[in-house]
Amino acid sequence: MYGNAYIDPSLAPNKLTQDEDPIKLAEFEARIAAGDKIEPKDWMPTEYRKQLIRMIEQHAHSEIIGSLPEGTWITRAPGFRRKLALIAKVQDEVGHAQLLYSAAETLGKPREEMINDLISGKSKYSNVFNYPAITWADTAVIAWLIDAGAIVNQLANSKGSYGPYVRALDRICAEESFHLKYGHDNVVYLATGTPKQRQMVQEALTRWWPPIMHFFGPSDKISVHTETLMKWKVKMASNDDMRQTFLNMYVPKIWDLGLVLPDPNLKKNTETGLWEYTEPDWEEFKRVINGDGPCNAERLAVRRQAEEKGRWVRQALLSKDSRYVTPLV
Amino acid sequence: MKINSIDPRVNRSKIDPEKKFEEAKELDQWQTFEVFQQIKRGMHHQHVGCVHAPSPEIAFLFAKEQYARRGQCVNIWVVKSSDVFATEYEDADIFDSAPEKFHRDPSTYKVMDRIQAFKERQKS
Numbered sequence A: 001m002y003g004n005a006y007i008d009p010s011l012a013p014n015k016l017t018q019d020e021d022p023i024k025l026a027e028f029e030a031r032i033a034a035g036d037k038i039e040p041k042d043w044m045p046t047e048y049r050k051q052l053i054r055m056i057e058q059h060a061h062s063e064i065i066g067s068l069p070e071g072t073w074i075t076r077a078p079g080f081r082r083k084l085a086l087i088a089k090v091q092d093e094v095g096h097a098q099l100l101y102s103a104a105e106t107l108g109k110p111r112e113e114m115i116n117d118l119i120s121g122k123s124k125y126s127n128v129f130n131y132p133a134i135t136w137a138d139t140a141v142i143a144w145l146i147d148a149g150a151i152v153n154q155l156a157n158s159k160g161s162y163g164p165y166v167r168a169l170d171r172i173c174a175e176e177s178f179h180l181k182y183g184h185d186n187v188v189y190l191a192t193g194t195p196k197q198r199q200m201v202q203e204a205l206t207r208w209w210p211p212i213m214h215f216f217g218p219s220d221k222i223s224v225h226t227e228t229l230m231k232w233k234v235k236m237a238s239n240d241d242m243r244q245t246f247l248n249m250y251v252p253k254i255w256d257l258g259l260v261l262p263d264p265n266l267k268k269n270t271e272t273g274l275w276e277y278t279e280p281d282w283e284e285f286k287r288v289i290n291g292d293g294p295c296n297a298e299r300l301a302v303r304r305q306a307e308e309k310g311r312w313v314r315q316a317l318l319s320k321d322s323r324y325v326t327p328l329v
Numbered sequence B: 001m002k003i004n005s006i007d008p009r010v011n012r013s014k015i016d017p018e019k020k021f022e023e024a025k026e027l028d029q030w031q032t033f034e035v036f037q038q039i040k041r042g043m044h045h046q047h048v049g050c051v052h053a054p055s056p057e058i059a060f061l062f063a064k065e066q067y068a069r070r071g072q073c074v075n076i077w078v079v080k081s082s083d084v085f086a087t088e089y090e091d092a093d094i095f096d097s098a099p100e101k102f103h104r105d106p107s108t109y110k111v112m113d114r115i116q117a118f119k120e121r122q123k124s
C-alpha cells in the first residue's frame, strides 16, 4: 500500500476507456508495450492520470508520515552515531516525499491540494504508520522490515511506465539501501545482545508483524481493471506477489537471529515454493486505514500543525512576481 | 480530545486534533525551480529534479539538501521552471531527419577507394 493502484472492481469493465480516442489510446499502449516511458505532456488516458496521481501522492504522504514514528526517537537515540544515522534517515524520507510530490505535480495536481487532501483525510497513506514506535527496538524493526517492504514495492514500481515517477524511484531506491542496512544493524545489535535487549527486539517484532503482513494490502481481486493497470505498467506486481517476495527474503533472516514470528502457520511450502501464513486481519486493516488506528489522529494533527506553523514564514518569503507552473521533473 | 503521544515533544506542543485546518492556497508552497547538478569538474551539469522555493537563493539551499546531501557535487544551477522553454514530444518528428544526414557522417567519406583507383591508373 506504499504506492499502489486500485480501481473499484464494481466499475463496468468497458467504462475505463470508453471515452478515449481509440487511435491515441492504441499509440499510447503501443509505446508502453515497446518499453518506452510516458512523459508529463504526452497524451494519456484519464484513468491512467488519475491512478498515477492517486498512487504517487499516496506514496509521498507515506514517506512524510512515515518519518514521524521514527522521528519520535531522534532525541532519545542510544548513542551519537545512531542519532546521526536516524536524523539522516528521517531527512531522506522527507526528501523522498518531496521528490514524489513533484512527480505527482507533473500530472496536474498542485502540491497545496495534496497537502490539503492529506490533512482532511481525503488521501490515504500507508497504514503501518498509524502504529506507534513504543521502544527503540520498534524503530529498529521499522527501519529494517518496513523499509524492506517499501523497497520491494518501490523496486517493482521503478519499472513502471511514467517517466517522472520512475526517475524519482531510482533516486529513492539508491538511498533505501542505507536505511535497510542501518535497520538490520540495529536489529542484529539487539538480537545478539543481553537477554533484556533480545526481549526488547522480540517484543517489537511481535507488535509489528501484523502491520507488516498488512503492508502490501489484501489479495488483489483478479479483474479487467487490474489487467489494464498492469498493461499500462501502473501496477507492476500483485499484492500477494510482493508479499511473497518479502517473506522469501526476510523470514529466513529473522529466524536466523533466533527470533520468533507470531504466526504458527508461517512456513514455506517446499512443493509450491510459496509461503503459507495465517490470513491477516483485514477488518483491522480497514478500520485503521479509515481513521480508527492508535495514531491516526496524532499523525494528521502533527502534520497539520507543521503546515500551520510554517505558513507565515512561507508567506513572508513569497515574492510578488512568483508564478506557479507545472514543474518539468 | 487530547493527544496522548509517546513523543514528549508532541505532548508539550498541546495540539488540538479537532482544530480545523485552514486550507493551503495557491503559491503557499511557492513556485518551482529546476535543478542542474555538476558532480565533477569537467562534466556537464545534469538536470536532477526540482525544488519548491521563493527565490533562487533559497532554491540553492533546498537543492543542496535535496540533491547533494550524499555523493559528490561541485556546482549547482537553479532555473525557474517557468523560464524553461521545451519542445513538445508531439513534435519529436522534427528530429527524425538527423540519421538521414549521411553527409554529416565521417564514415560515409571513402577516399581510399579513389586513391587506390588513381594509383592503379598511374601505374598503367
Ligand SMILES: [Fe+2]
Pocket: A063, A092, A093, A096, A150, A172
Ligand atoms: Fe523512503
Ligand SMILES: [Fe+2]
Pocket: A093, A147, A150, A176, A179
Ligand atoms: Fe526508507
